[in-house]
Amino acid sequence: MRRLFLLASSLWLLSLLLMGCSVSGSTGAPPTPTIDQAKLANPAAGYCRDQGYRFETRKDDVGNEYGVCIFDDGSECNAWAYFRGECGSEKAKKLALNLVEAAELDQTVHINIFAPKTSSVDVDVSRQPRAPGMEVIVQIDDPQTIRALLDPLNKTLPLTPPVRCPAPYELQFTLKNGENVVIFLGLCGLHGDQDYWRGMTIRPPEAFVIQFNQLLEQAGAPAK
Secondary structure, eight states: OHHHHHHHHHHHHHHHHHHTOOOOOOTTSSOOOOOOHHHHHOHHHHHHHHTTOEEEEEEOTTSOEEEEEEOTTSOEEEHHHHHTTSOOOHHHHTOEEOHHHHTTGGGEEEEEEEEESSTTOOOBTTOOSOOTTEEEEEEEOOHHHHHHHHGGGSSOEEOBOOOSOBOOEEEEEEETTSOEEEEEEETTEEEOOSTTTTTOEEOOOHHHHHHHHHHHHHHHTTOO
């Protein structure tokens, strides 16, 4: 029953990924990381500063305050628009990646999905490798299931700088050559420490999230 409860909470967390919402800690929910309270109050401002840019508060003609993120080249855009990945410096707007091609995930023969055993485990994108207290909740060997999970990612997707946020899932892809590719999944999206996208994230397509949630549901069925 404890594992069913954890998986149900996990599904709730992943559903918010589609809506781009933030999550606050609650009893029984997946682990809540230590977050700078100022960034929690205005994540768009913290996001801008975390990427090394300057955040500035301004007022419009009627006195309403809004924030802008000012980039190194002098260009700027609304801080919330930058937070959502809708604008940015010219360099940032050009960044994109096909993760399947870059990581050779088409050679995947096995996938392990890890999650915290209890809600007391502190997991965030800055902690690598796996935090203590993580366990395998899903194991995938079926080629059709592997393909269903990877197909939505087999396209060029925009890269955006991550916000510090929970990453309660670790996906370990085992390739034909025995190499393991580790990728984290949380509210920020998909994140890894490989050279080709270090410091950046991919917000997974809806089809990926749906398939991931289905795998969690299936894993919850035989839980003790």
